[in-house]
Amino acid sequence: MSSITLSSATRQNLLVAQDTASLLSTTQNRLATGKKVNSALDSPSSFFTAQGLDNRAGDLSNILDSISNGVQVIQAANTGITSLQKLVDSAKSVANQALQATMGYATKSNVSTTITGATAGDLRGTTTYANAQANSNVLFNGTAGGTTAATGASTLGGVQAALTGAAATAGDGTTALTGAIKLIAATGTSATGLIGNAQPADGDTLTVNGKSITFRSGSAPSGTSIPSGSGVSGNILTDGNGNSTVYLGTTGTPAGSVDDLLKAVDIASGVNKVAIDSAGAATISASSSQTQSTVTGGKVVLQSSIGSDVDISGKADLLKALGLTTATGAGTANVGVARATASTTTGSLIQDGSTLNVNGKTITFKNAETPAAANVPSGSGKTGNVVTDGKGNSTVYLQAGSLNDVLTAIDLATGTQTASNASGAATLTTATGATNSSVVAGSLKISTGTLADLKISGTGNALSALGLAGNAGTDTSFTASRNSTPGGLSGKTLTFGALNNGTAVNVTFGDGTNGTVKTLDDLNTKLASNNLQAALDASGKLTISTTNDYASSTIGSATDGGAIGGTAAALFSAAGAPVVDANSQNTRASLLKQFNQILDNIKTTAQDASFNGVNLLNGDTLKLVFNEKGSSTMSMQGVTFDPAGLGLTKLGQSGANEFKDIASTNKVLDSLTxxxxxxxxxxxxxxxxxxxxxxxxxxxxxIINVLQTGSSKLTDADLNEEAANSQALSTRQSLTVSALSLANQAQQSVLQLLR
Known part of the structure; x- marks a missing residue:
């Protein structure tokens, strides 16, 4: 090309065209590849940096595949554990069926004894009771000085005492009072009756020892007019219980007299007794050995009863007219006379109406003459001066009763003596082993009897008069216990050595104090720690056996332990081996087979929980690499979760029966847990x-995404930018071609000249 001569303009435009073509080629390459750096020639730094990032991202991608496999290995192991858990739960269900099955032994190993009278509340057996005697305070008779001891013959009643009133007169003031003087005077004749303001009126009353004497005008009733149960004697109507009505008559014909009034007072005080026949006629007479109240020498002589003091309250004017008080007026006045004591009586006299409550039975003290057998209530009987109903309740009659009579009544209440009643008479029998109560050296020697401990309470003054109110005389009850001898196990000791790793037991039978055992609950509390339990049947047979947990154990055997000893051991039978229940044991053997089948499934399930040849449930180790350098790793050591690895073994091997009783079954359940x-x-x-x-x-x-993104940012082209560049370069290329054409026009002109 150097031999070709180009103009300067052409050469300049050619260079521009070449540059544009080069840029356009680069831009088109970027658009085609999407990258602005396609080789190290484009940008060495970016190219090699991006290449490093891409290489690391590739390495991590390969590691990511390994990690994914590791995830699947773990998930396979976890799925295996889920299945194994279900199988273990199934094995638990089988073991629980064994627990719920009938106990595998018809009879558990036991020792037993029969204790007469033993109850769940007292295992010692029947307590035998013997009569005991308790002494009262010393009682004295009525001898002067109060130091002479009373005897059984000392009477409960006292000696009659008399209150002699002042001389009194009739209403005229000159005629001496006599029994014949009327209570009200005849019209116009004051000498025949009491003084006017003293004369009782219809409805007036006197109260004598709590009994009522009522004054009524008119005549006493007769025949069918007499109230049922009452009787009439002259001008007196009496109810037989000490209450009377004195009929005054009229002023024309006065009726009731001073003698009538004194008879009514004596009826109320017990000096008089009354017999009422079926026709309503009353016979009034003095009670045995008692003197009636009278009017002598113009004076009223008021007598107490043997069995009770006399206390009279009533209108003062009436009592003054009788010479018994100096009080006057219509108000109430009180007069009375107390019994005396003597060598033949007790020093303290029991009050009428007092009672003793002896072991729930009632003894009543009554101021009356002891009735004849023919007159006692139906079903009751008389013995001495006591009338008893035959059930332990009695009445002691004060007018003749003695301390011996009181003791008889007490013995009837305690059961020391029993009464057989017939024809109004009571025949007494002393209970076997009992001794009748007596009086010794002035003290009441009271028998408790054998039926119950003695407890005596009372009303009135009976407790204190009989020396039963304690030394201070203020006690409200008198008590004494029977002599008792506990049953056959009392005081004896029973020992058991440790049974099946239990705690050795030492049991002493007693009253429940100081660590002794009295009740069945007490005994079971002691035995529980040694895998033993006790039961008592209605016949008193006490059986101590192994608990259901250890039904297969034999008490006292070399294998199981629990040897029996102690002073009570001789009373118990020898322990035998438990007696197998064949049907139940067959059921349990069947459950053993089911259990072993489940263990087989556990083994195969654990073996099958693998992925890609790695089984974390079969002891394999999983190692994972997390980065391209191998500096970040994780090792997972697998476990062996076959039955042995889980601590489970097949049951029933070598003739064993792990479901034979509750304790052994619970051990299996423990291993499953x-x-x-x-x-x-x-x-x-x-x-x-x-x-x-x-x-x-x-x-x-x-991280892979981060690396790839970083790499892309270093090498990827901006397609928008490159498209714009491509468009600009195309335009530029066209302009360059046009410019080059213009630059060549000069030479074309020369060419025209040559033509």
């Missing part, structure tokens, strides 16, 4: 590892 825990723990570990691996997988994906 441990296996289940191991599976859950490993599942958690795999889950944690999987999370790490998946996180690294996501991380590598993102």
């Amino acid at each position: 441990q296996a289940s825990s191991a599976l859950r723990s490993q599942a958690s570990t795999f889950g944690s590892n999987l999370s790490v691996v998946q996180n690294r997988q996501d991380f590598n994906k993102q």
